[in-house]
Amino acid sequence: MWKILRYTGRGLALLLGALVALVSGIWGALALWYQLPGGDAPRTLGAVLWAVLVLVLFALAIRRRTWWPLGGYALLYALLLVWWSGIAPSNQRVWADDVARLLSGEVHGNVVTLHNVRDFHWRSDSDYDARWETQSYDLDHLVSADVVLSHWGSQAIAHMMISFGFDDGRHLVFSVEIRKRRGQEFSSIGGFFKDFEVTLIAAPESDLIRVRTNVRDEDDYLYPLTMSQPTLRALFLSYVDKANRLAARPAFYNTITTNCASMVYRMALHLDPGLPLDPRLLLTGYLPGYLYKIGALDHRLTLRQWNEQARITERARASRPGEDFSAAIRAPRPH
Structure with a gap:
């Protein structure tokens, strides 16, 4: 009984972690789409690559019931947040x-x-x-x-x-x-x-x-x-x-x-x-x-x-x- 509960709890925790990764992954794709420099092509490529990476890690976490894909994603997401925090507002643009x-x-x-x-x-x-x-x-x-x-x-x-x-x-x-x-x-x-x-x-x-x-x-x-x-x-x-x-x-x-x-x-x-x-x-x-x-x-x-x-x-x-x-x-x- 305890073994079943342990495995069930582990599965639910993995599912919750994967869900958090999925939601944050969507945020990351949109952040890249709106803020990557260089025009539509680099922004689209960056957002798509990020989305594919999140889906692959999401699938691995669920299929293999292991934490390492989520740990890898957490590291990548931390790097994304460092980049995001460096985006500063400006009063020097070509304004309407x-x-x-x-x-x-x-x-x-x-x-x-x-x-x-x-x-x-x-x-x-x-x-x-x-x-x-x-x-x-x-x-x-x-x-x-x-x-x-x-x-x-x-x-x-x-x-x-x-x-x-x-x-x-x-x-x-x-x-x-x-x-x-x-x-x-x-x-x-x-x-x-x-x-x-x-x-x-x-x-x-x-x-x-x-x-x-x-x-x-x-x-x-x-x-x-x-x-x-x-x-x-x-x-x-x-x-x-x-x-x-x-x-x-x-x-x-x-x-x-x-x-x-x-x-x-x-x-x-x-x-x-x-x-x-x-x-x-x-x-x-x-x-x-x-x-x-x-x-x-x-x-x-x-x-x-x-x-x-x-x-x-x-x-x-x-x-x-x-x-x-x-x-x-x-x-x-x-x-």
């Missing part, structure tokens, strides 16, 4: 035009001067007037902050931005985005494999929101936050600090750990250490429920009412050239 410059800021008392504020006029994703500006903002005149959610596919996923409003009618949006190389396309899988650096864009709503609603056919919602002036100021300065850090020390985007919501959550956590973690920080399409739960949305309206009145897509698309875009998307909805 809309992320070509890095935001930075200077704080002098109540006045924040931001360099490389983007103000593009978009006709299509490939046709635009590019403009980068230096702008100053007086934090004594900061009066509001809105969460903007932009849906492009699944209802569960949205891009999150924060728009700060000033009493002179100006609005400045901060958006955590991938920093694409020229000709590169977004990939959620690539976001796990150091395929993109992360960048922070600051732009007026007529750029960052309008390009999503009017050019990319995304569906946008705007939720005014209930936030005190000191908290508004601290959150604004957190963005400036993050921009300066990224300008000095580049970082990789990660689909889960370093994305549009998780970075903002970490900044907000410095302001309120009691903010709870929640799955809706990943499933950002449902973020309004989280904001309602923590009291960031006014409870005089129900969550359903907020969701119904927050949609700005039609008003954005109906705005005319030269019109105040921020005023247009906040105009009362016709009854």
Whole structure:
């Protein structure tokens, strides 16, 4: 009986080890595919050879009920991790035009001067007037902050931005985005494999929101936050600090750990250490429920009412050239 149990336990342990090797092997193949230099041919060859090696070792471990193939694989995987840890982010690449410059800021008392504020006029994703500006903002005149959610596919996923409003009618949006190389396309899988650096864009709503609603056919919602002036100021300065850090020390985007919501959550956590973690920080399409739960949305309206009145897509698309875009998307909805 004990002999049977021993052999059964050994077989299960080998099976578990082989399963771990298989999963990590898939990760290794994708890491090689996304990060091997030299173009498609070397990347494909490296990923295929790695996958074949993992399958052979997997088969040997199961068939012969022995540990040595897994031990050999562990050594190879350790070497792969050493190579992986040496892949560093960079600010020196041939970037796409809309992320070509890095935001930075200077704080002098109540006045924040931001360099490389983007103000593009978009006709299509490939046709635009590019403009980068230096702008100053007086934090004594900061009066509001809105969460903007932009849906492009699944209802569960949205891009999150924060728009700060000033009493002179100006609005400045901060958006955590991938920093694409020229000709590169977004990939959620690539976001796990150091395929993109992360960048922070600051732009007026007529750029960052309008390009999503009017050019990319995304569906946008705007939720005014209930936030005190000191908290508004601290959150604004957190963005400036993050921009300066990224300008000095580049970082990789990660689909889960370093994305549009998780970075903002970490900044907000410095302001309120009691903010709870929640799955809706990943499933950002449902973020309004989280904001309602923590009291960031006014409870005089129900969550359903907020969701119904927050949609700005039609008003954005109906705005005319030269019109105040921020005023247009906040105009009362016709009854």
